[in-house]
Amino acid sequence: xxxxxxxxxxxxxxxxxxxxxxxxxxxxxxxxxxxxxxxxxxxxxxxxxxxxxxxxxxxxxxxxxxxxxxxxxxxxxxxxxxxxxxxxxxxxxxxxxxxxxxxxxxxxxxxxxxxxxxxxxxxxxxxxxxxxxxxxxxxxxxxxxxxxxxxxxxxxxxxxxxxxxxxxxxxxxxxxxxxxxxxxxxx
Amino acid sequence: xxxxxxxxxxxxxxxxxxxxxxxxxxxxxxxxxxxxxxxxxxxxxxxxxxxxxxxxxxxxxxxxxxxxxxxxxxxxxxxxxxxxxxxxxxxxxxxxxxxxxxxxxxxxxxxxxxxxxxxxxxxxxxxxxxxxxxxxxxxxxxxxxxxxxxxxxxxxxxxxxxxxxxxxxxxxxxxxxxxxxxxxxxx
Numbered sequence: 001x002x003x004x005x006x007x008x009x010x011x012x013x014x015x016x017x018x019x020x021x022x023x024x025x026x027x028x029x030x031x032x033x034x035x036x037x038x039x040x041x042x043x044x045x046x047x048x049x050x051x052x053x054x055x056x057x058x059x060x061x062x063x064x065x066x067x068x069x070x071x072x073x074x075x076x077x078x079x080x081x082x083x084x085x086x087x088x089x090x091x092x093x094x095x096x097x098x099x100x101x102x103x104x105x106x107x108x109x110x111x112x113x114x115x116x117x118x119x120x121x122x123x124x125x126x127x128x129x130x131x132x133x134x135x136x137x138x139x140x141x142x143x144x145x146x147x148x149x150x151x152x153x154x155x156x157x158x159x160x161x162x163x164x165x166x167x168x169x170x171x172x173x174x175x176x177x178x179x180x181x182x183x184x185x186x187x
Numbered sequence: 188x189x190x191x192x193x194x195x196x197x198x199x200x201x202x203x204x205x206x207x208x209x210x211x212x213x214x215x216x217x218x219x220x221x222x223x224x225x226x227x228x229x230x231x232x233x234x235x236x237x238x239x240x241x242x243x244x245x246x247x248x249x250x251x252x253x254x255x256x257x258x259x260x261x262x263x264x265x266x267x268x269x270x271x272x273x274x275x276x277x278x279x280x281x282x283x284x285x286x287x288x289x290x291x292x293x294x295x296x297x298x299x300x301x302x303x304x305x306x307x308x309x310x311x312x313x314x315x316x317x318x319x320x321x322x323x324x325x326x327x328x329x330x331x332x333x334x335x336x337x338x339x340x341x342x343x344x345x346x347x348x349x350x351x352x353x354x355x356x357x358x359x360x361x362x363x364x365x366x367x368x369x370x371x372x373x374x
Binding site for chain 1: 190191192198208222259261262314357
């Protein structure tokens with residue numbers, strides 16, 4: 001942020017009175033422009049022994065497989081957003097949705113909120129998807145998953161399915177994805 | 188938003204290519220300025236049969252009782268934020284924190300993520316709090332709670348404590364608060 005979005009004046013970075021961190025503040029209209037994390041919402045569609053993934057048509061990670069998900073919009077609930085993304089990216093509807101997985105990704109200022117839902121009818125692609133496909137556990141392209149959270153969710157989901165219990169978890173992404181795709185993590 | 192925060196040019200409202208809703212777009216640098224929901228994080232501190240509430244020193248709802256909570260900051264996890272707010276508003280630490288309650292509040296573009304935690308040591312007040320107090324169930328000032336979500340969380344918490352199970356729920360706020368404080372809801 002360089003300019004005040006309310007009056008167009010160049011902002012300064014300072015710690016406002018009664019605050020303890022640097023903010024963008026407008027020296028003219030005195031508004032503090034807070035920057036806050038964004039919520040990414042999505043849904044893992046399930047179909048019997050299979051789950052639905054989308055191959056990304058856009059950067060980052062174009063060509064890699066992911067769970068339908070995207071930025072939550074103003075005016076919608078988390079589930080609204082998850083269902084919208086499922087429609088937009090996988091041309092799919094789901095039913096019986098339940099909250100399943102939350103992630104904190106503090107280094108990119110994001111929170112992920114993911115639901116599970118049973119695929120209801122057909123599926124396809126949208127403008128951000130090259131291909132959609134159902135995968136059984138032994139078909140998951142572990143080295144071609146787009147993001148760490150996808151690896152975590154699929155790993156947990158197939159374990160949970162064996163027990164029939166799907167507890168809601170919250171954590172940062174694990175290093176499992178980096179291991180699968182051969183990325184070396186900083187030590 | 189009236190001006191581009193990157194270049195200071197007056198923004199226009201239009202539907203960008205490959206999008207389906209009105210956004211603020213800069214006609215000069217062509218950046219789309221998305222507006223997204225904010226996350227409010229907090230923690231209900233418990234102490235044996237009691238819970239800790241704070242009486243608000245700031246608007247909105249000054250003088251009314253609430254759970255320590257506030258806007259999640261960039262660079263922190265949801266739990267980091269919940270613990271920070273508990274320190275800031277109730278001068279309190281907690282231990283054994285668990286995720287407890289999510290709310291969608293789509294009409295104000297907010298998501299709430301609340302934890303439960305056992306009060307660890309003393310408590311007090313911060314600049315946004317007039318008073319902090321432990322309440323047992325029969326002492327809860329139901330008509331003086333600050334927000335609908337506080338009514339919901341406390342109602343659910345005291346029910347859950349009887350069963351010893353604290354399932355993670357997600358919903359919009361219920362009309363219970365309006366009923367308690369005598370507000371008439373739109374029909």
